[in-house]
Amino acid sequence: MPMAHPGFSVLSDAFEADPYRHFARLREQAPVHHEPAIDSYFLSRHQDVRRVLTDHRAFTTETLQARAEPVMRGPVLAQMTGAEHTAKRKIVVQGLTGEALREQMHTVRARAAELLAPLLAHGRMDLVADFGKPFAVQVTMDVLGLDVKDWRQVAAWHSGVAEFITGLTLTPERRRHCLECAEQLEAYLVPVIEERRREPGPDLISRLCAAEFDSTALSVRDVTALIINVLAAATEPADKTLALLFKHLIDHPEQLTQVRRDPALLPAAIAETLRLTPPVQLVPRRAEEAAVFAGTTVPAGATVFCMIGAANRDPAVFADPDTFALHRADLGTARSFTAAAQHLAFGTGLHSCVGAAFARAEIETVAAMLLPRLDQVRHRPGSRYRETGLYTRGPVSLPLDFTPVRTPLLADATLDG
Known part of the structure; x- marks a missing residue:
């Protein structure tokens, strides 16, 4: 079975410490890497990953029955196919796009302003611990209609x-x-679901409670699973991508200057951040039949992990792929937040991330609030940058120093979605 070198393992501490330095060797020497300890196959080439994610008949999400359903308390969107998937995905998408999204961005700005106000006065913050993590959870709870005072417990x-x-x-x-x-x-959510059935509001939980599939209201179990699905999909990318966006811009000051001068470049900066350092690094599938990749056969029934981070740095698709490039011609910013994205940070095909449009609007809105107020933003002297995570990945912390620019936090015309 192909391996990058004898003894190499994607499950090792060395790989988790810095997976990026191993990606090229995997693509070139072991594009189908087998991990005996978990009897799974890891694919690292863009064309192979895209093939798996778009062929939902040959490569199914059956692995999620054991990996996600026990904690999601029911089937999640990625497990569904056919009419059920179409109907339930549409319910969630409608609650995270269009007019609903525009309204949510007002809430995003208000929540961000509340969290930022005390931090700006000090001229320093940890963008992950002080802002990103509480912000991501609280905004998702706002959208769902949960009481934000419970955010630490929900987190x-x-x-x-x-x-x-x-x-x-x-x-x-x-x-x-x-x-x-x-x-x-689940015990926390069930009473909320029951209350929203009796007294619906404008929130997403109320939308889910009012929705029907096959002329029947969704069960409490269905709604619970979708709530937890949204909680994971909306929370996971937000704090990681925001911190990574600022790290890349600070590390490339000439590109930071360009974004400051022209905020219309923000979507390109976010898209490039998602390509270079995707918050979701692995996506699992099950091979329903034997499949051949790069001359290696993956047997029927095998678990296949799509290595999103490695695929997004494939030189067969992206020029100079290990470099952060704001004006990258081979990325396509306009489609980078859709199922047609060239990068694979949101997946692709039938089960592309349901929260992609929300994530883009949320991160763009907050970054547009932060950039004008963090003058001379820089890494705090003496701080050591470190990322963690094999499946999902992001900075442990991002301590920043800056000169605060005092302007009203809610007075500017930022993105409305």
Whole structure:
């Protein structure tokens, strides 16, 4: 079975510490890498990853039945096909696009302003711990219609759910902890669902409660699973992508200057951030029949992990792929937040990320608020940058120093969606 070199493992601490330096060797020497410990295959070439993600008949999401359903408390969108997938995805998409999205961006600005106000006065913040993580969870709760005062507890439960889905080698103790988090989150959500059935509001949970499939209202279990689905899809990319966007711009000051001068370049900067450092690094599928990639046969029934980070740096698709390039001609900013994106950070095909439009609007809105107010923004002297995560990946922290520019946080005309 092809391997990058004897003893190489994507499950090793060395790989997790810096997977990016291994991607080229994987694509060139072991585009189909087998991990015996979990009997799974890892694909790293763009064409192979795209093939798997777009052929939903040959490569199904059956792996999610064991990986996600126990903590999602029911089937998630990625497990569904046919009429059920179309109907339920449409319900969620309508709650995260169009007029709903424009209204949500007002809430995003208000929430960001509330969190930023005390931080700006100090001229320093950790963009991950002080702002990004609380912001991502609180905004998602705002959209769903959950009480934001509970955000720390919801974040802790969500962390357990995410660990279960993304952990490739969970110990029995961690598995039990994750399942307990899911049970507690479900117990928290069920009374809210029942209350929204009686007294609906403008929030997404109310939309889900009022929706029907096959002329029947969604069950409490269905709604619970979709809520947790949205919680994961909307929260996971936000804090990681925002921090990575600022890291790349700070590390490339000439490009930061260009974005400051022309905010219309923000979508391109976000798209390039998603390409170069996608927050979701692995997407699992099951091979329903034997398939050949680069001369290697993946057997029927095997678990296949699509390596999004490696595919997004494939030189067969992107020129100078390990470089952050704001004006990249081979990316296509306009389609970078759709299922037709050249990069694969949101997946592609039938099960592309349902929250892509929301993520783009949210990150663009917040970045447009931050950039004019963080003059001379720079990495804090003495801080050491570190990322973690194999399945999802992002900065542990991002300590920044800056000169605050004092302008009203809610007075500017930022993105309306």
